[in-house]
Amino acid sequence: MNITIFGASGQIGQLLTQFALDKGDFVTACVRNPEKIKLNHSNLRLVKGELSNDTAIKTAVAEADVVISTLGPSSDMSRNLKGTPIADGHDRIIKAMKKFNKKRLITLATPALQSDDDKKNLSTLLPGILAKLFLPNGYAEMKKMEGIMKQSNLDWTVVRIINPNVKHKGQSYDYSFGDQPGKMSVSRENVAKFMYDAAQHSQLIRKMPIVYNN
Numbered sequence: 533m534n535i536t537i538f539g540a541s542g543q544i545g546q547l548l549t550q551f552a553l554d555k556g557d558f559v560t561a562c563v564r565n566p567e568k569i570k571l572n573h574s575n576l577r578l579v580k581g582e583l584s585n586d587t588a589i590k591t592a593v594a595e596a597d598v599v600i601s602t603l604g605p606s607s608d609m610s611r612n613l614k615g616t617p618i619a620d621g622h623d624r625i626i627k628a629m630k631k632f633n634k635k636r637l638i639t640l641a642t643p644a645l646q647s648d649d650d651k652k653n654l655s656t657l658l659p660g661i662l663a664k665l666f667l668p669n670g671y672a673e674m675k676k677m678e679g680i681m682k683q684s685n686l687d688w689t690v691v692r693i694i695n696p697n698v699k700h701k702g703q704s705y706d707y708s709f710g711d712q713p714g715k716m717s718v719s720r721e722n723v724a725k726f727m728y729d730a731a732q733h734s735q736l737i738r739k740m741p742i743v744y745n746n
Contacts, residue, residue: 539602541568547724562592583621647740653710707741
């Protein structure tokens with residue numbers, strides 16, 4: 533595959549980039565600071581640009597089979613609502629994808645966003661309540677991003693994660709929509725693997741799975 537990754541210099545993004553390269557894929561990494569990418573690989577192309585740079589975004593997605601964003605919303609606990617750079621960046625990414633007739637987009641959020649498939653469960657209800665109370669900026673950004681995604685005609689998947697800080701000890705992953713019990717945490721390695729695996733299959737198109745460590 534030709535995979536374009538936004539946020540490739542972040543912790544999940546670096547894992548995903550390495551995983552895709554190890555699988556033999558071609559990766560275009562669109563990053564603000566290319567020097568943060570320590571990988572040197574013949575299948576890796578770096579595109580320098582901010583999420584506000586339409587030219588860089590178009591360059592990054594022009595040849596993509598799948599576009600993946602590992603960019604997360606703000607964790608700012610301020611009550612004053614600020615800008616929505618991640619959501620606005622997704623808007624630009626989607627417009628660029630439409631220009632080049634690209635369909636598959638996979639991105640990150642938390643269960644603060646609710647899916648039409650969700651069953652009432654601690655994992656589907658509590659994150660939204662907490663986000664509204666303690667992370668109003670991040671919640672506003674995710675809701676805006678959700679609207680942009682759902683209004684598009686893309687084959688999107690929103691990978692929802694909780695506490696991606698746990699140590700990875702070789703665990704496998706699973707996912708749910710609150711319809712089965714799952715841990716309230718997931719390793720970054722499993723997030724990267726899940727996002728990569730989601731690109732291979734169609735059953736999660738227009739779905740918002742919650743991923744967790746087994």
